[in-house]
Structure formats: structure tokens, C-alpha cells
Amino acid sequence: MRTIALSLLELLLFIAISPFFSGLITKIKNNIRMRTGQSIFQPYYNLAKLFSKGEVVSDTASWIFKAAPFVVIASTLTAALIVPLFIVPGSMPRLGDFLALIFIFALGRFFLALAALDTGSSFGGMGSSREMFIASLVEPALLLVVFAVSLRYGSTDVAALSGMHTVTVSSLMAAGALFLVTIAETARIPIDNQETHLELTMVHEAMVLEYSGRSLAFIEMASSIKQMIWFLLIAGIVFPVASPGPAGIAHLAVWILWYMTRIVIIALAVAVLEISVAKMRLFRAADFLGFAFVLGIIAVVCAVLGI
């Protein structure tokens, strides 16, 4: 019972907090560009609006198109259960490890890519093809990151990996590779661009182009939760923290503040990267992720050398 309650609490926290980081990144980007920009809370307003709107479904679409948002949200939330937020490790259900996390993300992506093909629009097909292309190149780099980090700890458990060890050259390299992977996975410049609907550049947006209303809200929610999960994972490697412990309210408040600040720092890094480089051609994505792969290998070698 306690496990279920804690799990639900964790999921609610993820749902509640995650859009904030999307808004934050947009805000930072706008400020650096000397624009006022939208409110930090705009993603929440968007979700609220989408939930109250009607929906248009293509007459070509089959049940895959209608089911995909639920698969996407379910798989993303399951992933969120594997990555601990505030909850003390050990109190969450024992679902799986870091490797299982990779496969769970793949489940949501698989359905979204199918749904994109389902409406028969070329945009969808284009997005689907590009997304699967990028995702398949992400996998080896991501695996090397997990490999390098778990070599030091001797386990692939996410809770164990995201805390309680010191920062080394190996973990910095791994975090660098994971950062590049995160850029690709969360549809950020230079791999993808969330701000455009230009057919030459869009990847994720092209896939979800046919969605509207509540279905789109689910997909947007899933995207921001996924983004937060990636940020948390990087934060766990670069800024390891111990779990809060029973040391009083003040201590806990400081801990929570530091916990969130770490994610904000990573959001800042993403925002700065996004405004300082241009979007790459799709085929250059292979070079970009190849670089992540090489960083991953360096991380593994460093881990073997013990530095």
C-alpha cells in the first residue's frame, strides 16, 4: 500500500513539475535573445487549453493512432517510476534497471512512430523515419554511458547510479555523452527544433502533427516528463547527492532546493546550447551522435583505468 501511494505521489510530482522546465528553457532562450517571451508557466496554460479543446482525428487513422497517446504516457510514467525523484531509494516498486528504462522509452517511441505513419500524411512519415533514425543512433552511445557509470558502481540500478558516488573523469565524460543523447532525445537544437513547423527541419513535431486536443496534451505531457527524466539522470551523474535522511525540516528544505537547482543548471545548459548553435542537417546527426559514442568509449576507458 505504501509503495503504491509513494509511486502515485512520485508520478503526480513528475506530472506537476516537468512542464516547468520546458517553460524555463523557453524563457531563458527568450531572455538571452533580448525578448520578453512567454510566461514560464505557458506549458501549463497550453495543457489546460488542450484538455478543454475538441479533437480532430484523421479518417485514415486506425486504432493505432488513437491508442498511441496512452501507450506513450503509460511508458513515460513507468520510466518515471524507475527514476527516483525525491523518494528514498528502496521504497519504489522493483520494476527494472537502467537497461529496462531504455527499452521502456523505446516502447513509447515505437507507437508514436507508427501513429505518425497511420494518418497517411507525408509529414508523419518523414517525422517517423527521422525519429527512428536518430533513436537508433542514440542507443549505442546511451548504452556506453550506462556501461561506464555502472562499471564503477557494479550495478545497473538507476537509484544506485544517480547518487552516492564521487565525480570522476569517467563520470564527467559519461555525463557529456548523456547530455548529447538528451539533446537528441528531447528534440532540441541542433538535432531537432521544437519551435518550428517547417517540414525541412521538424522531427518530433512532424510525428505529432495530426494530433490535437487531449491526445496532444498527453503527448506533450509525456515529452516534458521524459525531458525531466533525462535531466535527472545527468544531474545524478554530475551532481551526485545523498538521500535526505532524517535531519530535520531545514535540512530537508536545503536538500530539495539543491536537488531542483541541479536540474535548473542542466536546463540552463540546454538553453544556452540551443541559442548558440544552428540546427544541423539530418545526416549530420550521425556525426553528432558519433561524437557522443566516442565520448562514451572514453568514459568506459577512463572507468577501466579507474580515473
Add this chain to the structure above:
Amino acid sequence: MGYFLFDPLSVFFLSVIALVSLPSAVYSIGYLKGEASGRKTALAWLILILFLGAMGMVVTVNNTILFLVAWELMSLVSYFLVVFDTKHEKSVQAGTIYIVMTHIGTAFLIAAFLIMFKYAHSFDFSAIKNACASMPAGTKNTVFLLLLTGFGTKAGIVPLHIWLPYAHPQAPSHASSIMSGVMIKTAIYGIIRFVIFILGAHCLWWGIMVLVLAVISCLVGVIYALMEHDIKKLLAYHSVENIGIILLGVGLAMFFLSLNMPYLAVFSMIAGLYHLINHAIFKGLLFLCAGSVYKATGTRDIEKLGGLIKNMPYTAAYFLIGAMAISALPPFNGFVSEWLTLQAFFLGAFSVTGSAKVFLGVLGAMLALTGGLAAACFVKAFGITFLARPRSHYAVNALEVPFSMKAGMFFLAALTLAFGLGGAAVIKILSHVAAAATGIDITAMKFSVNNAVISPQAGYDIYLSVPLLALVLGALGIMGFAVYKLSGKGKTITYTTWDCGYYRLSPRNEYTATAFSKPFRIAFSFFLRPYRKTQKIRDSFYHIRSFKYETHTTKVFKKYIYDPALAMIFRSAKSMRRIQPGSIHLYLGYIFASVLLLIIFINRF
């Protein structure tokens, strides 16, 4: 029963054969109806039964002579399955490639068995096993290489895979399902039985060699599959890939055996065997689904298909399950075995030292790449075949297949889920098979915490609970659906796909399989060597009447290995013809000369 052997390894392979063959046989009732005449149907059943018998014999005999007899019987009978559809010239061609390649493989096996006989003076497995202990290292290496080449040809390890994408698709679909699902597994049986069980994998480089070949097979198989638009050929290339994944498990077992790490050897072997049975199930399922599509539409070219999910909802659902399983998505069986294989790499890396860690890491990364590419390939295969709108008249008039075919597919689809959810129980059974194969005592080892949680090793905090995962996924999906239903104020309208104001999109505007795989074609162009030709046909300078576009990829193994080899054989055959001019006098002279030489030889030596 003096000639047979029913140890856990043999029984395991027998049950794999049975699991896939039964539903395929049921499926063939509906599949052959209308496809072939009554006499030919009877012939198909006869061949099928002979084929199953031969495969059963291969995995149970305990004697190399009988093994060869069964092996040849299996190859010959499956040749008749490949050429079963005699209407097509392609079948005959595919059959020829198959029979030539399989006999080259058998030749290597015969050589290996003869060398073994020289030391054991017996054809019996147990006698050979005893004799192998005293075999010199050089001979052992030779025997290993001969066995690997011989069985590798049957398994379809790159670069010996050349026959597989021709032969498997050409057979009737229920036979393709058995050939791809089970027959190539008998080669894995051979490798486990002869290399690990009899020879004993003592050399480190054996394991490394198998691992490297396996990872090459994975990547080459999946990259070719991505380029393929013939649905059965695509599946055949995936067999090359999955044999690679199975061999990663088996190769790791050899690797750890030679390093004297019994726990890891058994664990890797379990991973390999688990993927073996999983691949048999989901590849069998996918071939049956592909057969249903072929039966309903009359084409295997996915560029001409589309929208089949509406006319053939059952086939589509089963294909989707198979596609999810082969893409290693939870909660289906492929997920568990790929997780185990990756975990074997991780656990191994925790235990070995130095550069071996990096080696295992890079192999693991390549396996991850394979997984990603396979998922992309099955988004293509399922999406283009079943989703959107029909791309040609073939797909418009498709009808759902009859009950017997659906039943066969349903059975395998249910197994796909069962082997995903029941992973912990399967691992317990497989641990005994792995123990029998490697000869390691496993009583002190622990492979799963309880019936729901898989946890490789006590002391490591690594776990996977597929039933719980499935439960959570399902519950969250239902919760999402409930929120969707309850929160809805707005109406849902059905309207056409957004067409940029172009007015009425046609199926010709849909994305094609060629377009889908284009990023991969470009990213892997160093290997695929794509060739592209565009031609504008003009009425006048300003008006282009039509546009021709042609693209294909170069099959490097065929072009640089097989074609030159074939050319050399023909050249030498031509030069041999000079001594065969058709004169009876000359032939008598040859006989006389050879008799003379023989007499001299016998007297002199």
C-alpha cells in the same frame, strides 16, 4: 535407443521444434488451400513431416554418422520446400544457391568429423568427448574452425548468410516459418553440442571469434533488412541478425568458459538459449503473418501494400505483437532475452579486467545499435504494410485469412507474451539446459529471486520484473484512458488528414518504404554503396512529362566474395574441359595411365 540421446540440451531443441512446427502445420491447412492442387498439398504435408522428422533426428542422435545422415536429410527435404512453388523461376534459382551453400557447409562438417574419428576411433559422441581431452591444440583449433564454418553456413553467419535471404522467402510461408524459426537453430545446436559440449571451449580466441562474427551478423543483417522491401526477405535478413544475437550469448558463454568463470558462462548460455527460443517463436509468428499478407494480397512488396489493418485486423494485431517482440519492447519475450544478453555483457565486464571490459562494452553498444535499427525496421515493415491507405489494388481487395491460419498465428502470439511474462520460470528451466551444455554444476547458483523477478546475481542490485512492468504499464494506460474520457468536454470530429490546402491527398502522397529507409541508406552508405539514377523525360525543355527514379544498394559480400569465387570456378572448369575432348581412345589412355600409377604407388610405398 542406443543411437539416441535425450539430455536436457536435446530435449530443449526438440521442444523448440515442436513449439513452432505445430502452429505452422495448423496454419498450412488454410494456407495451402487454393494455393496448390490436392496432390501437391499431400506432397507438401509429406515433405513437412519428413522435414520435422529429420530435424528431430538432428538434435537427438548421439553418433556423428547418424548426425550427418539426418543433417543431409534435413537439407535435402528443405530444398524441396524452397522449390515447392515451381511456377516461379526464382524458386529454382534460390533452391540452387541453397543446395550448393548447404553442401559446402556439410563438406566442412564431414572433414571435422573425420578428424575427430581419427582420435576417438568411434563415431559416438561420448567417446569423441573423451578423446578430445587428449587432442593436440592445433588439431582442436582446426576442428573448431571447420565446425564453425560448417554450422555457420547453416546458421547464416555473415559472410556465409548469402543463401538465407534467397531460400527462406521462396518457400511456402509455413515452411519459411519453420526454416527461419527452427532449422537454422539446429546449427546453433551443432555449435553448442560439438564446440562447447564435446570439444570444450578452452581457447579464449574461440569465444572472441564467435563474438566478433556474431556482432557483424547482427549489424549486417539488420542494415540489409532495413533496405529490403520484400516482406519475407526482410524477415529473412532479420534471421541473420537474430542468429547474431543468439551467438552473442553462446559466444559469451565460450568466452567465460575459457576464463573459467562458471556462473557467467551459464548465465550467458541462458541468455543465448532464451533468445533462441524467443526468436523461434516471434520469427515463426512474423513469417506466418507475412504469409497471410501474401495470401490475401498476392504480393510481398510492401511498397504496394498499406491500410491492411482495416481489412485484416487479426493479422495486423499478430504482426504488431511479433514486431514488438523482435524490437525487444516490453512486455514481450524479445525484451527479456535482449535484456539478459546485455546484462551478460555488464556482469561479465564487472568481473573481467582491463581491455576485456572495453571489448565487452563496445559489443554491448553494437547490440544496442542493432536493437535500435531493428525497431526502426519494424516501424517501417508494420507501418508501410498495415497503416495509412492502400497503395495499390493488391491491398484494396485484401480479405482476412481463414480460421486455421488465424489459429496458428494466435498460438504463437500468445506464446510471445507468455515467454515475456514468465521469464523467471523460463530461466530456471533453461539453467538446467545450460548446465548440461556447459557441464557446469549449477546447484549452488541462483538465477531468479522468485517467480516474478529476474535477478542475475546475488550481491548485485539488478532486477527486472516483467509481470509487474506489464501491470504498471497497463494500469497507467487505463488511468490515462480514464482521464481522457472523464476530462473531455470537446467533441471528437473525424476529418481528412491535413493536406496543406492541397485538397484530397491520395495514397501516392504517402511516405514509402524507400523514403523511410533513406536516412539509414545515407548514414550507412560506406557499406551499402547505394546507386541512384534519376532521369527526366521531357516533352519540351520546360515541361517534364515523367520522372524515373531508380535506386539500389550493392551487396558487397556477393560482389566481392561470391561473384569472384564463382567466376574462378567457371574459369577452372573451362580449362579442365581441355582434357575431356570426347575421344574414347584418350579416355582409355587415362584409365591405363591411372592404373599404372596406382600399381607403382602400391609397390613403391
